[in-house]
Amino acid sequence: MTIQEQVLSFIHGxxxxxxxxxxxxxxxxxxxxxxxxxxYCDGLGILPENLSSPDRIPLVSTVAFRYASLCAPDSAxxxxxLTFLTSGTTRGRQRRGLHVVARPDLYRASALSxxxxxxxxxxxxxxxxxxxxxxxxxxxSSLSTMITWCMAxxxxxxxxxxxxxxxxxxxxxxxxxxxxxxxxxxxxILGTTAAYxxxxxxxxxxxxxxxxxxxxxxxxxxxxxxxxxxLGAGEVVELARDLLEIxxxxxxxxxxxxxxxxxxxxATEFNAPGEAGRQRVKLAPPWMRPLAIDPVTLRHLPDGTxxxxxxxxxxxxxxxxxxxxxxxxxxxxxxxxxxxxxGVGGSRGCALSVAQFESAARA
Amino acid sequence: xxxxxxANQIVQQARSLxxxxxxxxxxxxxxxxxxxxLRRWRDREFAPRHATIVQIARHLGFSIPLLEESLDTLLAPxxxxxxxxxxxxxTVRRExxxxxxxxxxxxxxxxxVVLGLLAGAGLLVKTAxxxxxxxxxxxxxxxxxxxxxxxxxxxxxxxRTRADLTGVLREVIDxxxxxxxxxxxxxxxxxxxxxxxxxxxxxxxxxxxxRGGQAEEVARRLARDVTLFEQLGCLSPHQVFxxxxxxxxxxxxxESLARAMGDLARRLPPPLHLELEDAAALRSxxxxxxxxxxxxxxxxxxxxxxxxxxxxxxxxxDLGPAPGLRxxxxxxxxxxxxxxxxxxxxxxxxxxxxxxxxxxxxSKVGDLLAGLGVSYLAEPGAMQSPPLTWRHGGGWFLxxxxxxx
Numbered sequence: 001m002t003i004q005e006q007v008l009s010f011i012h013g014x015x016x017x018x019x020x021x022x023x024x025x026x027x028x029x030x031x032x033x034x035x036x037x038x039x040y041c042d043g044l045g046i047l048p049e050n051l052s053s054p055d056r057i058p059l060v061s062t063v064a065f066r067y068a069s070l071c072a073p074d075s076a077x078x079x080x081x082l083t084f085l086t087s088g089t090t091r092g093r094q095r096r097g098l099h100v101v102a103r104p105d106l107y108r109a110s111a112l113s114x115x116x117x118x119x120x121x122x123x124x125x126x127x128x129x130x131x132x133x134x135x136x137x138x139x140x141s142s143l144s145t146m147i148t149w150c151m152a153x154x155x156x157x158x159x160x161x162x163x164x165x166x167x168x169x170x171x172x173x174x175x176x177x178x179x180x181x182x183x184x185x186x187x188x189i190l191g192t193t194a195a196y197x198x199x200x201x202x203x204x205x206x207x208x209x210x211x212x213x214x215x216x217x218x219x220x221x222x223x224x225x226x227x228x229x230x231l232g233a234g235e236v237v238e239l240a241r242d243l244l245e246i247x248x249x250x251x252x253x254x255x256x257x258x259x260x261x262x263x264x265x266x267a268t269e270f271n272a273p274g275e276a277g278r279q280r281v282k283l284a285p286p287w288m289r290p291l292a293i294d295p296v297t298l299r300h301l302p303d304g305t306x307x308x309x310x311x312x313x314x315x316x317x318x319x320x321x322x323x324x325x326x327x328x329x330x331x332x333x334x335x336x337x338x339x340x341x342x343g344v345g346g347s348r349g350c351a352l353s354v355a356q357f358e359s360a361a362r363a
Numbered sequence: 364x365x366x367x368x369x370a371n372q373i374v375q376q377a378r379s380l381x382x383x384x385x386x387x388x389x390x391x392x393x394x395x396x397x398x399x400x401l402r403r404w405r406d407r408e409f410a411p412r413h414a415t416i417v418q419i420a421r422h423l424g425f426s427i428p429l430l431e432e433s434l435d436t437l438l439a440p441x442x443x444x445x446x447x448x449x450x451x452x453x454t455v456r457r458e459x460x461x462x463x464x465x466x467x468x469x470x471x472x473x474x475x476v477v478l479g480l481l482a483g484a485g486l487l488v489k490t491a492x493x494x495x496x497x498x499x500x501x502x503x504x505x506x507x508x509x510x511x512x513x514x515x516x517x518x519x520x521x522x523r524t525r526a527d528l529t530g531v532l533r534e535v536i537d538x539x540x541x542x543x544x545x546x547x548x549x550x551x552x553x554x555x556x557x558x559x560x561x562x563x564x565x566x567x568x569x570x571x572x573x574r575g576g577q578a579e580e581v582a583r584r585l586a587r588d589v590t591l592f593e594q595l596g597c598l599s600p601h602q603v604f605x606x607x608x609x610x611x612x613x614x615x616x617x618e619s620l621a622r623a624m625g626d627l628a629r630r631l632p633p634p635l636h637l638e639l640e641d642a643a644a645l646r647s648x649x650x651x652x653x654x655x656x657x658x659x660x661x662x663x664x665x666x667x668x669x670x671x672x673x674x675x676x677x678x679x680x681d682l683g684p685a686p687g688l689r690x691x692x693x694x695x696x697x698x699x700x701x702x703x704x705x706x707x708x709x710x711x712x713x714x715x716x717x718x719x720x721x722x723x724x725x726s727k728v729g730d731l732l733a734g735l736g737v738s739y740l741a742e743p744g745a746m747q748s749p750p751l752t753w754r755h756g757g758g759w760f761l762x763x764x765x766x767x768x
Contacts, residue, residue, distance in 0.1 A: 039657050061650035067658040295642035296669050308643055326647060328639060342643035 003029045004103060007287070007317050011109045014286035023054040023289070023312050026321050036068040037320050055300055059293065059310045059324035062259045065097035070319045075102035082107070084142040086258045087225065099142070099258050102318035107261040110315035111146045112153050114285040118265035119252060124186065124215055125156035129176050131168055131191030131199065134161040142258045143221065147190045150219075157185060168195050170202045177210045177244065189218040189244075193236060193253075194226035200239045209243050217250035219265070233280065249275075255282050255338055259323055261315035262288040264336055281335040287314040292331045293324055295342075304332050306339055368519045370531045373487070376517040377459060377535035380485030383514040384457045390481045394450035396509040397477060398443035403504060405438045407431055411500040418496045419469055425593055426632040430469060433591045436747045437470045441477065449751045452765040453482040460484050461536040463529070463551045463558075464498065465543040466491030468596040472498075472542055472559075474753055478764045480515055487536055488518045489529070491543075495520035523551070540760070559756045562597040562714035563684050564746060567702065567728060568605045569720030573616040579623075581719040582616060584744030586623035588717055590631055590672075591747045594687040597714040597755075598739075598746050601685040602692040604702055610678060613695035614663065617676040620693060621665035624672040633671040633689060644686035645670040652677065681705045682713070699731055706735050714755070715739040717746045 001009065003025060010022055028048040031038050041047070041058050051057065064070060065086065076083050082104050086097035101107050128151040133141065135148040151159055158180075162173035180187040189196075196218070203209065218240055224230030231239070233253055240246040249270035256263035264282035267275045272283065284290045291300050292307035301307040309329040312322050328339035368376075403409045416430045460479050464472045472488075476498070479486050488498050499518045506513025521528045529551055533539055541551040541558035548558040566585050572578065588600050603620065605613035637645070652675045655662040661678035672689035680694045682705050696702050706713060716737050718728050729740055738754040754761055 036654075036657050040653070043653075043657075061647070061654065063647060063651045064654040064657075067651075067654045067660070069658075295639070295646040296637060298646075306639060308646070324650070326643065328643070342640060342647075 004106070004317065007106060007314050008109055010314060011106070011113055011285075011287050016286055019286070019289065019314075020054050022314060023057065023321070024048075024051060026314055026317055027051065027054070027057045029317070030320055033072040033318075034070055034320060035073065036064075036070055040064075054289070054312055054322075057312065057322045059291075059298065059322045060320045061324045062097065062257065062326055064320075065099055065259050066095050069098075069100075071100040071102060072318065075318060076100045078102050080104055082145065083140065084145070084258045085140040087141075097258060099319060101142075101261060104145075106315050106317055107142075107145075108149055110262045110285065110287065110313075111149055114263060114265065114283075115146075115150055115154070117285070118267075118271045118283060119150075119188070119217060119219055120154050121271050122215065125154055126186040126188050126215070127157045127176075127180050128155035128159040129173060129180075129187055129189045130159075130161040131163055131173055131189060131195040133163045133165050137161065137163075138165050143192075143256070146256075146263070150188075150190060154188065163191070163195065168198050170198055173199060174202060174210070177212065180216075181210050181212055184213045186213045186216045188216070191220060192222040192226060193220045193224070193231055194222060196220050196236060196240075197227055197231050200231075200243055203243045204239075209245070211245045214247070215250065216244070216246050217252065217270075218244075218246055219252050219254050221254040221256060253280070253282075255336070257325065259316075259319075259325075260288075260311060260313050262311075262313045264288075264290070267335065279337070281332070281337050283335060284311070288312065290329075290331045290334065290336045292329060298324075301331075304330060306330050308342060309336065309338070367521055367525075368528065370528060373519065373528065373531045374535055376519070377485075377487060380459055380487060380515060380517060383511070384459070384483060384485040386511060387455075387457075387483060388511055390450035390453050390455070390483065391447060393481050393483070393512055394446040395443075396505070396512045397441070397480065398446045400501070400504050400508050401438055401441040401446075402443070404501065405435065405441075407435075411504055415469075415496045415500045419494060423467065423493060424634040424636045426634065429590070429593065429631040429633075432631055433747065434469055436591055437473065439748045440750050441473075445751045446477070446481070449478070449765070450481050452752075453478065454764060454766055456482045456484050456764065458484050458538070459536040460486050461532045461539045462486060462488045463532075463539060463541040463543075464488060464490050464494075466493030468592050469494060469497050471596060473501075474749065474751060474755060475540065475559075475760055476516070477751065478761065480512065482764045484515070486516045487532065488516065489532060490518060490520045492520065492522045559597075559760075562712050562756070563682075563709065564598050564600045564715040564717075565682050565706075565713065566600045566603040566717040566743065566746075567719070568603060568616060569718065569724035569728065570606045571721070572719040572724075573605045573607055573612045577719075578616055579619050581743050582619035583623045583626075584742075585717060585719075586620055586627050587744055588746040589691045590624065590627045590689055593634065594685070594689055594691070596747070598749065599687065600691065600717060600746065601687075602680065602682050602694060604682075604694050604696045604705065606696050606698065606702070608697060610661070610695050613678065613693055614676055617663070617665060617674050617693035620691070621674040624674060624689060624691075625667055628667050628671050628689070633667075637670060637688070641686065641688060642670055645673070645688055645690060648675065648686060648690055649673055681707070682709050684709075699727060703731060703735065711736050713737045715741060715746055715749075717741050717743045719743045 031048045082101045084099045135145045138144040160176045162169045237248045237251045240251045249268040252266045264284045267283045269276040289312040291310040293310040309327045310324045330337045420427045502516045502518045541548045544561045605616045652664040663676040666673040675692045677692045678695045
């Protein structure tokens with residue numbers, strides 16, 4: 001089997017014991033095929049032939065996607081290849097990152113397999129409402145692509161995309177939801193937390209609640225991005241329950257990023273029985289290993305120790321699988337608790353901080 | 364032992380300050396007392412100073428040698444003669460001033476505290492939660508030396524989250540003078556307030572000074588300016604601009620600076636432990652530089668072990684803040700006009716510049732930087748020892764408390 005086939009096979013039928021050896025094979029493949037990654041590894045003095053454990057695979061910071069081409073030469077020109085851009089909104093003026101996905105079949109398999117496990121473990125198909133633009137409206141957004149695949153794979157009956165790249169049509173979204181309630185037809189809503197905030201605001205302003213039928217569900221992502229006064233994760237769950245009558249176990253937050261082809265989802269009583277009443281953590285798929293990384297040494301931290309989150313995502317086969325994010329988190333028994341965004345520094349003295357500077361620059 | 368004050372205690376202390384300033388003391392006499400106190404504080408063996416440094420080292424994680432040298436440097440200009448000279452210039456002000464200090468930088472705000480005392484004001488100082496020791500101990504020394512002068516300086520500590528206590532402070536004094544970032548100033552001031560907001564500093568190596576033996580000496584001095592106070596003060600340079608027609612001069616200077624940073628890290632060790640947020644910011648700087656270099660941009664990283672220090676040669680960078688903690692950029696400029704363009708995005712936020720070069724160059728640079736709102740120029744190595752007449756924050760406080768020469 002080619003390495004592509006091996007990874008695809010792993011996604012369709014994970015064998016956890018094979019992860020380490022496959023991760024090393026993937027690293028060897030990427031070292032050879034991605035010139036910028038090879039230069040990085042060479043600079044660190046790490047050669048594939050000297051590695052016996054995935055623990056030492058060099059992690060590439062997400063900032064690298066802003067500057068370097070992290071794919072094989074000419075990947076973007078391959079038939080079917082997709083090129084995604086990061087939103088570039090959370091860190092001010094910095095340029096947008098770019099992730100070329102040369103083999104979208106791996107990305108699709110990864111996205112849909114984990115969606116099936118976490119958002120649709122009951123196998124129910126239903127009406128779909130996107131409150132984020134679909135891929136036809138925003139082709140450079142990896143989230144848009146994922147939502148489009150999700151709607152096609154798990155949808156049944158009516159479907160609506162109520163957003164384009166510049167705005168959300170909250171009226172259309174609410175009309176869709178009212179109709180579903182009237183028809184007693186469950187709905188799956190997909191979008192950013194900011195878009196949900198706008199929907200919740202509309203309902204609250206009108207004193208309206210829509211009683212969606214049981215097993216209706218929602219996926220939100222993006223956290224505070226795009227919100228003036230960000231909704232906390234707990235608030236999203238409460239508002240979904242109070243304004244849409246969605247059972248909290250069916251309110252599932254996604255953690256993903258343009259630089260990764262795999263995503264993590266909240267563990268709830270719905271997709272991970274026994275989770276009720278516990279602090280929410282996120283589930284990675286079996287082909288993705290979450291890591292907490294010490295920013296000083298870049299070594300893996302012990303279970304339960306806060307650090308920068310890193311991932312080895314086998315679905316990133318055609319770019320770089322070992323990715324270091326700018327988010328803090330804790331990894332415990334393979335589950336992840338996100339602690340927040342990093343990268344601008346802690347408390348300063350009287351020196352101008354990077355955070356202040358970026359805030360002023362945005363203003 | 365630091366204890367959280369009650370609102371009533373703050374009110375009582377304000378009354379006590381009012382009583383103290385009703386008993387005039389000649390500025391020259393205050394200067395004499397301050398000279399004695401600060402001379403003691405310049406002595407590394409002085410027990411209260413030593414205890415203060417040990418506390419700060421323990422709680423902030425900074426090394427004792429770094430703190431000792433930082434404090435030595437800050438205190439160096441507070442000589443008897445300089446204090447006496449300043450005393451001759453102050454305008455007497457019988458008012459109550461409330462200082463809200465920033466954390467992390469030991470002694471930050473000392474210039475204004477001294478100025479206030481010389482002018483006869485009563486000072487209520489709220490120290491930062493992260494560094495509540497320096498002004499507390501200094502006030503104790505002052506009171507021990509002279510009860511009347513010491514009675515004009517009261518020090519408290521509470522968290523910025525205690526808006527109730529900050530509100531009481533605002534009510535009982537004539538003016539609040541906050542230090543720190545914009546959010547602190549807004550939170551403390553409750554609206555209309557002028558303070559010492561966060562600023563950054565930089566350095567310029569003028570044409571010719573980046574070459575030969577002189578360059579090594581300039582680099583050594585600038586490395587010290589960067590390193591002291593762990594680069595967290597408003598006088599800490601974040602970037603060094605090298606004026607030259609040759610990019611090689613700037614690269615060579617970055618290498619010299621890196622050698623000097625490494626030498627200093629051995630003598631003044633960096634923090635043993637970094638907070639996660641700081642470590643992540645420092646990591647981000649390195650990774651960004653590394654990947655920009657891989658992408659072919661004119662960027663190069665020279666770094667010490669772990670996250671101890673880093674010099675990033677970033678040829679075309681505009682002036683911008685680094686995360687501190689010994690993280691400095693070196694950029695190349697072909698001429699001074701280009702320097703002005705590089706400072707545009709931080710106009711009004713630049714506190715000081717160290718300038719290396721000959722007299723003619725420095726004079727031209729002074730005019731240029733003054734036009735950009737930079738009021739303090741220093742020689743490399745002297746940035747962290749501003750004179751008592753330092754026009755901190757543009758000089759508004761100095762102007763208010765003194766008459767011109």
